Amino acid sequence: TRHLKTLALTLGNCHGQKIYMRSPPIPEMATQEVQLNETLAHLKTESETLKSKLEEERAKLHDVELHQVAEKVEGLGQFVMKTRRTLKGHGNKVLCMDWCKDKRRIVSSSQDGKVIVWDAFTTNKEHAVTMPCTWVMACAYAPSGCAVACGGLDNKCSVYPLSLDKNENLAAKKKSVAMHTNYLSACSFTNSDMQILTSSGDGTCALWDVESGQLLQSFHGHAADVLCLDLAPSETGNTFVSGGCDKKANVWDMRSGQCIQSFETHESDINSVRYYPSGDAFASGSDDATCRLYDLRADREVAIYSKESIIFGVSSVDFSLSGRLLFGGYNDYTINVWDVLKGTRVSILFGHENRVSTLRVSPDGTAFCTGSWDHTLRIWA
Amino acid sequence: MKEWNIKCVNSFSMEKVIVAMQDPDMGMKMRNQRLLITVIPHAMTGRDVIDWLIQKYNICEEEALHVGGMLVRYGYIYPLKEPRSLVLRADETPYRFQTPYFWTSTRWPASELDYAIYLAKKNIRKQGELMEYEKERYSLLHKRINHTWDFVVMQAREQLRASKQRRKADRIVLECQEQAYWLINRPPVRSLTLHYSAVLYHTIESCRRALGRNRVKSSICLEGFVKFSEQYQNHDPIMQGCLPSNPWISDDTAHWTMNSEIVPVPTRLRVERWSFSFMELLNDPIGRREFMTYLEKEFSAENLCFWQACEDIRHGESSKIIQKVEDVYKNFLAPGAARWVNIDSKTMDKTLEGIKHPHRFVMDDAQLHIYFLMKKDSYPRYLKSDLYKNMLAKAIVPQETKKSVFPFMRRQRHSSPSPAQAVTQVTEEDGRAMGAGKAGTNSAAGSHV
Secondary structure (H helix, E strand, O other): OHHHHHHHHHHHHHHOOOOOOOOOOOHHHHHHHHHHHHHHHHHHHHHHHHHHHHHHHHHHOOOOOHHHHHHHOOOOOOOOOOEEEEEEOOOOOEEEEEEOOOOOEEEEEEOOOEEEEEEOOOOEEEEEEEOOOOOOOEEEEOOOOOEEEEEOOOOEEEEEEOOOOOOOOHHHHOEEEEEOOOOEEEEEEOOOOOEEEEEEOOOEEEEEEOOOOOEEEEEEOOOOOEEEEEEOOOOOOOEEEEEEOOOOEEEEEOOOOOEEEEEOOOOOOEEEEEEOOOOOEEEEEEOOOOEEEEEOOOOEEEEEEOOOOOOOOEEEEEEOOOOOEEEEEEOOOOEEEEEOOOOOEEEEEOOOOOOEEEEEEOOOOOOEEEEEOOOEEEEEO | OOOOOOOOOOHHHHHHHHHHHOOOOOOOOOEEEEEOOEEEEEEEEHHHHHHHHHHHHOOOHHHHHHHHHHHHHOOOEEEOOOOOOOOOOOOOOEEEEOOHHHOHHHOOOHHHHHHHHHHHHHHHHOOOOOOHHHHHHHHHHHHHOHHHHHHHHHHHHHHHHHHHOOOHHHHHHHHHHHHHHHHHHOOOHHHHHHHHHHHHHHHHHHHHHHHOOOOOOHHHHHHHHHHHHHHHHHHOHHHHOOOOOOHHHHOOOHHHHHOOOOOOOOEHHHHHHOOOOHHHHHHOHHHHHHHHHHHHHOOOHHHHHHHHHHHHHHHOOHHHHHHHHHHHHHHHHOOOOOOOOOOOHHHHHHHHHHHOOOOOOOOHHHHHHHHHHHHHHHHHHHHHOHHHHHHHHOOEOOOOOOOOOOOOOOOOOOOOOOOOHHHHHOOHHHHOOOOOOOOOOOOOOOOOO
16 A cells, blocks of 8 residues: 555656546455465365376376277278358358258358358258347257257347248247357257257356246356357267367266366367267367367377368367268368378368358268358358 | 457467478578569568478478468568568568567457566566565466467567666656556456356366266277277268268259158168167167067067157156156056056156156156166167068168269259248147157158158
8 A cells, every 4th residue: 555655646746637546455355365365376286186186097097099099990092072062141251050950951150140041952041030149159950940049149049930931030939048148159959949058158058948948057167268069979868068268178967067077188279079979089179270089988188180280270170970080170261181090181171261160060971061251151072 | 258350360380380480490491582672681482481381291282372371361471572462472472571579469358468568577677576466467367378478578578678768757657657557457356366266166176076987998998989980981971972872962862862761661771770779779760660669569668658758858848847757657657557667666766756846857767777778688689680680681772873974964953841841730749859850750741851
């Protein structure tokens, strides 16, 4: 406080007039801050100790590398994949897309608030909705094919039932389901049209009942924005994985809300997470320009997919049907195709004229779709 | 907070490349470039850049052009002749490296960075001059923007050096102004600390839980990936193609028609997949129907019916849960129930207790018990049964469509009925989804893809 008084005097002298300042922090607050400091230091130490112990335990059972096990597997030949459809219609950056279970329809969303449903096979637009907000970062197709969910800077996730009545205004039947305190980064229906899982810039994920809008479960544990999520294709169907700006990928139990596994090996934000088709592992894509594979039974990272010449972040990843290939959409406008087992890059695909922001393989694995900041979507096969 | 409009590159990696390019031994060979009558030192040609990238990263010309192009676009290298044309030309066009001060990575949320620089300056000027609350924030910031800390220190030093050249009076004024500004505008540490400690609690808890888990040896897990990929390789259209043809490539939807939800005769690959795992069988509507037929023959169909009813509770409307739980109890669990399922007494007791306060997951344990019962017992026997073997024998193996004689003639791309159509034709009750992949099964109209 003495220091501050001197400051006020000096300022007064310099400028020849009074300078009004907010009142300085009261001494009490300083003590509270010191106490918090001590607790913080103690927690930090405990956290670091436990983390090293965990790494030790994980390393004990790591007896072989993936590429070693994959030595006996036949290598992949030349890979030819081309753009088979280009979907033009968005007036701004495409941010997200999802496939319909019918294997040919898709929903996409963009920065200008437009959400479009396409028959990607014919490239016809079937439905279009303009959201009241910009940056619609998340969209998802309902399993029945009868509705779509979307959201973004409005901090909400809304469900639109799809009507074939040309005169019907889709926006009229809109249903607000999820409410977060920051932007919606991703959303996904669970096994039915009745529940939606969301992730948000507010650092949480949440499970919602579509009918009532009720919050069924919330998931806390990320230290910063959560950017992506994916549901596990497991027999018991009760878990999902999320990735965030805190460089962590967390696996959650949907019933209890607990974080059951956590992985922190990326060096920057995790933009995308996707389960391996068997459900025993998941891949992640990050701003650190790498994709990584994490095995859930071994409880560790088992592969890194990177190349020195790849210097831009990965926005989106997905596996081919057999899990042998991993497709990554990158911020340098390209798509890199990786051999999951051998760890090598099999192909690099050019075509988009701006960042690839979203990438999903079709439900039957016949193609994958990319959305880009160049306003278009492309189907590759 | 993720900066959606600014943060688009991993500056870390880009800067690594630039630093490597300027390495005295392995970096690029620089020369003097003649620009009209001026000689510009420390320049290189576009061709030099590409050749260096090709050699260093073992990539092809197209990729090197692409990577190099990015370096120009983001300002790490700039062209000498046409400064506004941010393109890398693979010829004698001259380029130069940009000074670090102007690197893209410096365009961060200004306040945090500026505050960090301010604190760094204070720290450098007189060791230990930082107040308690400033030390606190300094260390928190150091953690948050650690990757750009070299820049922070560099900037602090630069600014201190520049300020030394000012008159003493001016210098003091500026210092005071700065101090006053940050006194008012410093980011509140209380919220930072509380948030940080909550995160630490979570980390500690999840670490403790993780330490208690059983882990599987890497060799076993990784072998699993090899086996899985091998098993599914023939079913992966991108890897092996698909029969009769990939619709996206040939414009022919026959592949989809043959593999619709419900067809008179499924394809061979599809029936084969039922043998890969119990989940594959149950996820396929035809597979599930076949399995039900088999169970009926064995008089254990109530197991599958019970499992389906439980799925319905788990994934259905919240408002119908209580009613559905009651129905399930009446039909499957009550003593003397018409389709009584055989669950062990411990699970049964727990379930009956839970039914008193029904919720979405109340049937989970019982459902899992029956699931594993079917998986271990009925499923393997089904795969050995005549029912399955006949299904496999009469399954279709589509003929590969020969490429069109006239490759320039494009097939007409036919549209398909939208799944959304199903809702308008059936009753509301049937319209809800009944689990994965049952889009519009109840609709009578037309064929579905």
